[in-house]
Amino acid sequence: MRERALGYYIDFYIYPVVLAGFPIYAALNGQRGALAPWAIAAVAGLALWTLVEYFIHRVLFHKVAFFRRLHDAHHKNPKALIDSPIWTSLTIVFAVVLAPSVWLLGAHLGAGFTFGMTLGYFIYSITHHAMHFWSFSHDSYFYRAKHRHALHHYSEVDGNFGVTTPIWDYVFGTALPEPQLAKQRQAQSG
Numbered sequence: 001m002r003e004r005a006l007g008y009y010i011d012f013y014i015y016p017v018v019l020a021g022f023p024i025y026a027a028l029n030g031q032r033g034a035l036a037p038w039a040i041a042a043v044a045g046l047a048l049w050t051l052v053e054y055f056i057h058r059v060l061f062h063k064v065a066f067f068r069r070l071h072d073a074h075h076k077n078p079k080a081l082i083d084s085p086i087w088t089s090l091t092i093v094f095a096v097v098l099a100p101s102v103w104l105l106g107a108h109l110g111a112g113f114t115f116g117m118t119l120g121y122f123i124y125s126i127t128h129h130a131m132h133f134w135s136f137s138h139d140s141y142f143y144r145a146k147h148r149h150a151l152h153h154y155s156e157v158d159g160n161f162g163v164t165t166p167i168w169d170y171v172f173g174t175a176l177p178e179p180q181l182a183k184q185r186q187a188q189s190g
């Protein structure tokens with residue numbers, strides 16, 4: 001959804017506050033020895049986020065008509081301030097992630113898991129913003145990540161759906177070849 005600058009940038013200020021609440025809550029309410037399981041739950045949440053991110057982008061944003069329309073606007077105009085409004089993403093954090101994971105894992109681990117997933121979403125938001133608005137030196141990891149995402153935007157073939165990590169594109173066979181590499185391969189086979 002296209003937003004005013006405040007609606008777009010407010011995520012970058014509110015999410016750190018929301019995220020900080022989770023470890024503070026855990027530190028104040030956790031018993032001795034409870035920190036390690038909390039951290040493991042958080043890492044699991046973060047790892048699962050990367051897979052969720054991949055499928056949200058590949059399936060929801062590219063295949064489901066309603067989301068596809070919104071996402072197409074981003075593809076056509078990558079610098080437009082388009083994201084999900086903070087009230088929708090926060091509702092999802094609390095209703096779709098926190099509530100079921102507390103029910104399944106208990107308050108302590110469920111909160112750790114939710115912290116990991118939410119941190120993943122926050123990293124994704126900043127990374128995706130950086131890919132369209134920031135410049136990086138040519139030998140940096142971020143330059144390659146930006147280039148990978150540019151291929152997603154401008155290649156005629158669908159692929160490179162992962163924003164924070166290319167891992168799932170390799171796992172599911174959707175990693176796009178680098179244009180130079182593709183040309184070299186064609187020259188070798190032709």
Ligand SMILES: [Zn+2]
Binds near residue numbers: 061071075152
């Ligand atoms: Zn896309």
Ligand SMILES: [Zn+2]
Binds near residue numbers: 074
């Ligand atoms: Zn993009």
